[in-house]
Amino acid sequence: MPAGAMPGRAPWPRPRPDRPRAVSSRSAGEPAEPAELLGGSPAMVELRRAVLQAAAAPFPVLVEGESGTGKELVARSVHACGPRRALPLAAINCAAFSDELLETELFGHARGAFTGAVATRRGLFEEASGGTLFLDEVGELSPRAQAKLLRVLQDGEIRKVGESVSRRVDVRIVAATNRRLRDEVDAGRFRADLLYRLEVIRLDVPPLRARREDIALLAKHYWEETARQLGGRGPLAARTVAALTAYDWPGNVRELQNVLAGMAVAAPVRGRVGPDALPAHVAGSEAETRPTLEAARRDFDRQFVREALSRAGGRRTYAARELGLTRQGLAKLVKRLDL
Numbered sequence: 001m002p003a004g005a006m007p008g009r010a011p012w013p014r015p016r017p018d019r020p021r022a023v024s025s026r027s028a029g030e031p032a033e034p035a036e037l038l039g040g041s042p043a044m045v046e047l048r049r050a051v052l053q054a055a056a057a058p059f060p061v062l063v064e065g066e067s068g069t070g071k072e073l074v075a076r077s078v079h080a081c082g083p084r085r086a087l088p089l090a091a092i093n094c095a096a097f098s099d100e101l102l103e104t105e106l107f108g109h110a111r112g113a114f115t116g117a118v119a120t121r122r123g124l125f126e127e128a129s130g131g132t133l134f135l136d137e138v139g140e141l142s143p144r145a146q147a148k149l150l151r152v153l154q155d156g157e158i159r160k161v162g163e164s165v166s167r168r169v170d171v172r173i174v175a176a177t178n179r180r181l182r183d184e185v186d187a188g189r190f191r192a193d194l195l196y197r198l199e200v201i202r203l204d205v206p207p208l209r210a211r212r213e214d215i216a217l218l219a220k221h222y223w224e225e226t227a228r229q230l231g232g233r234g235p236l237a238a239r240t241v242a243a244l245t246a247y248d249w250p251g252n253v254r255e256l257q258n259v260l261a262g263m264a265v266a267a268p269v270r271g272r273v274g275p276d277a278l279p280a281h282v283a284g285s286e287a288e289t290r291p292t293l294e295a296a297r298r299d300f301d302r303q304f305v306r307e308a309l310s311r312a313g314g315r316r317t318y319a320a321r322e323l324g325l326t327r328q329g330l331a332k333l334v335k336r337l338d339l
Helices: 042-056 071-080 099-107 143-155 181-186 192-198 208-230 238-246 252-266 293-311 316-323 327-336
Strands: 061-064 089-093 132-136 172-177 201-204
Touching: 042 071, 042 201, 042 208, 042 293, 061 071, 071 089, 071 132, 071 172, 089 099, 099 143, 143 192, 181 192, 201 293, 208 238, 208 252, 208 293, 293 316, 293 327, 316 327
Parallel strands: 061 172, 061 201, 089 132, 132 172
Antiparallel strands: none
16 A cells, blocks of 8 residues: 655655755665555555566556555655666656746756746756656646647657757656546547657556555554654554544545544553544444445455456456456446446
């Protein structure tokens, strides 16, 4: 499961609107296993395998998943497990900038290019030279920004704002989005040619509700991390963990972290922490969501179809063939299961 940042602790520097920076990478040597992607569920075992495969290839990677699932950590793992791991990793949140600022951040600018440009500055493409550039929230790019990014991916060259000279860049792109970009293409909000450049390798990060068997492990991990920061707290009671497991977690791992952090602040230093410490909307989830046989079958079908789609890279024709269905039959099943 993707283990994200605890409150007050970031696993890697997050992009800031004033100036995203390249971050230091781990030293050279043998590639790391994606150990921070915690969980023993089939979905997480498959994700770790897919991350290792993606890391070994030189192609762009698109990471898709709901908000809070740990897409940033997946991107970090792709970099840390690949041959560029000793070189810089730079990150930027594409939703945090206007078109003009985004262009400057990515490509840099020449001295005098605009008011306040008192010196030439490198952009993130240059800062990440030889390494990896992580484009978070890539689905939020405007049409103009999409066109500029596409040109770089096609030509392998950038041009600073205010310059007429192009420069070659060698950067691996890892992009992430909480939108389905193929749906965005169908709706006319995202360029199909840019999607094809970004989605050479696609990694789907499953939501927490699709891998409930991982929640107990995650809760224990984050609770211990939070307890250490606060100087110790009692362990979670079994009923507390059961209620956490039953809840659907629309905010995914990020919501789980925040709930545990809030509980830890009020929890006693000694003694087990019971379900009365849970927020009301989580505490009542165990009885409300205890599955019927029909619901359990639906959950199994959802997971089985999701894994087939993941193995097929989202290509429904191949997934349908594996499942013994027609493409139209799979489309109906996907709609019925609300995938």
